[in-house]
Amino acid sequence: MTDTELLGKLRDRVRLVLWSLVRIPLALAGLVLVPLQLYAYPLVLVTVGVPVLLGVTALERSALRRYRRWAGDVLGTEIASPYRVPPSRGPIAKVRWIATDPATWRDLAWMVVNAPLSIAAGVLPLALWGSGIAGFVAPLAWLDNATVEYVFLRDDTPGGYALAPIIGGLFIAAGWWVTPWATKAHAAVARWLLAPTARATLTSRVRELSDSRADTVDAQAAELRRIERDLHDGAQARLVSLGMSLGMAEDLMARDPDAARALLAEARESSTLALAELRDLVRGIHPPVLADRGLDGAVRALALALPVPVEVDVELPGRPQAPVESAAYFAVAETLANVAKHSGATSAWIRIRHADERLAVMVGDDGRGGAAVTPGGGLRGIERRLAAFDGTLGLASPVGGPTIVTLELPCELSSEKTSSSSGTA
Missing domain, CATH: 3.30.565.10 (Histidine kinase-like ATPase, C-terminal domain)
Incomplete structure (x- = not known):
C-alpha cells in the first residue's frame, strides 16, 4: 500500500469517526419524538392530537428517510421506503393509516435503539484512537535541556512508560479495524428495522400487480373500443356505401348504362379505400413488418x-x-x-x-x-x-x-x- 493510499484510508476513518459523533446528538434528539408520538394517540380523541401526530410523524419519517439513504450508502444497497400508500381522504383516515402501519412502530423501535447504538458507534472508535494517540504522547513527558525526548530511551525510564508506544500502536490498530466495522454494524441494524419486511414487500408487490392488471384491462378495453370505432366509422361505412352503389348500379344498368358505369367506378374506389383502411387497422393491431x-x-x-x-x-x-x-x-x-x-x-x-x-x-x-x-x-x-x-x-x-x-x-x-x-x- 502506497503512502497516498494509506493517507486516503486514514482520512476515510477520521471522517467516519467524526460523522459517528455528529449522529449522537441527532439520535438523542430523535428520542424526544417517541413520547410525543405516543402521547398524541390518546389526544386524537380531543382532536388536538391529530395535527400533533401528523406533524411528528412527518418530521420523523423525513429524518428516517435520510437514515435509510445513509445506511444504503454504507452497505452498498438501496433501502426502500416501507410505508403503505397514504389515503387521499381526511386527517382521521391518515391517523388510522399511521397507527395501523407496522412500519410506524418499527420506526419508534429504531429511534429507541438508535440512541445507544449511535453512542457506542461514535465513542468506541474515538476511545480507541484517543488511547492510541495518548500512548505515543505519554512518553514525551521529560524535558532535558529544553529538549523533548522519548522517556524509554533513558536509563531511568519508569517501566510503564517504556511500553506506552507499543500499547498505543495496538489501540490504533484496533481503532483502524473497529471504525468501519462499527459504522457497518450501525447501518445493518438500521436496515433491519427501517427496511420493508418480507411481508410488506410481498404486499406491495401484490398491490403493484393488481394495479398493473387493472391498467392492462383498461388498456385492452380502450383498444377494443378504438378498433370498434375505426371499423364503424371507416371500413364499415365504406362497405355500406359500396353495397348501396352496387344496388343503384344494378337498377340503372338497363335504363342508364353510363350512370351505372359511374356508380361502379365509385364502388371500385370505395372498395379500394375500405381495403386500405382495413390494412391500416390490422397494421395497428400487429404490424406485418x-x-x-x-x-x-x-x-x-x-x-x-x-x-x-x-x-x-x-x-x-x-x-x-x-x-x-x-x-x-x-x-x-x-x-x-x-x-x-x-x-x-x-x-x-x-x-x-x-x-x-x-x-x-x-x-x-x-x-x-x-x-x-x-x-x-x-x-x-x-x-x-x-x-x-x-x-x-x-x-x-x-x-x-x-x-x-x-x-x-x-x-x-x-x-x-x-x-x-x-x-x-
Missing part, C-alpha cells in the same frame, strides 16, 4: 417514416417473445410520434440491447425537453402497456433538452439470431 422482420426491421421502418433523421443501433442475439416484441414496438412508435409532434428536435436516436434477461430500449432526441408523464398522455400509455409485462419507463427530459426515454422489459430471447446493426435511418 414486425412479424416478418422482427423488432430491428420494424423499428427501422418507424425511423424511416419520421421527418427527422434517426440513428438506429440494435444488437439482439435473438428475438423476444411476440407479446414483448409488440409492446416494445408500439412503445417506440409512440415515443417517436412524440418526438415528431412535440420535441422540435432536429435528430433522434434509438438504441436496443438485451442483457441480464432484460430488453433495454433507449430513445433520445435533441429537442427542447420538458417532457413529463401526465395522466392520459402518450408516455403514461406507454407506462401502462409496459406494466403489463412488469416493465418500466424512465424519463430524463430537462428543460432545454435533450430528452431520453428508457424502456425496460424482462424477457428471454429465442435462439434465432437477429443481425446486429447500426446506422442512420
Whole structure:
C-alpha cells in the first residue's frame, strides 16, 4: 500500500469517526419524538392530537428517510421506503393509516435503539484512537535541556512508560479495524428495522400487480373500443356505401348504362379505400413488418417514416417473445410520434440491447425537453402497456433538452439470431 493510499484510508476513518459523533446528538434528539408520538394517540380523541401526530410523524419519517439513504450508502444497497400508500381522504383516515402501519412502530423501535447504538458507534472508535494517540504522547513527558525526548530511551525510564508506544500502536490498530466495522454494524441494524419486511414487500408487490392488471384491462378495453370505432366509422361505412352503389348500379344498368358505369367506378374506389383502411387497422393491431422482420426491421421502418433523421443501433442475439416484441414496438412508435409532434428536435436516436434477461430500449432526441408523464398522455400509455409485462419507463427530459426515454422489459430471447446493426435511418 502506497503512502497516498494509506493517507486516503486514514482520512476515510477520521471522517467516519467524526460523522459517528455528529449522529449522537441527532439520535438523542430523535428520542424526544417517541413520547410525543405516543402521547398524541390518546389526544386524537380531543382532536388536538391529530395535527400533533401528523406533524411528528412527518418530521420523523423525513429524518428516517435520510437514515435509510445513509445506511444504503454504507452497505452498498438501496433501502426502500416501507410505508403503505397514504389515503387521499381526511386527517382521521391518515391517523388510522399511521397507527395501523407496522412500519410506524418499527420506526419508534429504531429511534429507541438508535440512541445507544449511535453512542457506542461514535465513542468506541474515538476511545480507541484517543488511547492510541495518548500512548505515543505519554512518553514525551521529560524535558532535558529544553529538549523533548522519548522517556524509554533513558536509563531511568519508569517501566510503564517504556511500553506506552507499543500499547498505543495496538489501540490504533484496533481503532483502524473497529471504525468501519462499527459504522457497518450501525447501518445493518438500521436496515433491519427501517427496511420493508418480507411481508410488506410481498404486499406491495401484490398491490403493484393488481394495479398493473387493472391498467392492462383498461388498456385492452380502450383498444377494443378504438378498433370498434375505426371499423364503424371507416371500413364499415365504406362497405355500406359500396353495397348501396352496387344496388343503384344494378337498377340503372338497363335504363342508364353510363350512370351505372359511374356508380361502379365509385364502388371500385370505395372498395379500394375500405381495403386500405382495413390494412391500416390490422397494421395497428400487429404490424406485418414486425412479424416478418422482427423488432430491428420494424423499428427501422418507424425511423424511416419520421421527418427527422434517426440513428438506429440494435444488437439482439435473438428475438423476444411476440407479446414483448409488440409492446416494445408500439412503445417506440409512440415515443417517436412524440418526438415528431412535440420535441422540435432536429435528430433522434434509438438504441436496443438485451442483457441480464432484460430488453433495454433507449430513445433520445435533441429537442427542447420538458417532457413529463401526465395522466392520459402518450408516455403514461406507454407506462401502462409496459406494466403489463412488469416493465418500466424512465424519463430524463430537462428543460432545454435533450430528452431520453428508457424502456425496460424482462424477457428471454429465442435462439434465432437477429443481425446486429447500426446506422442512420
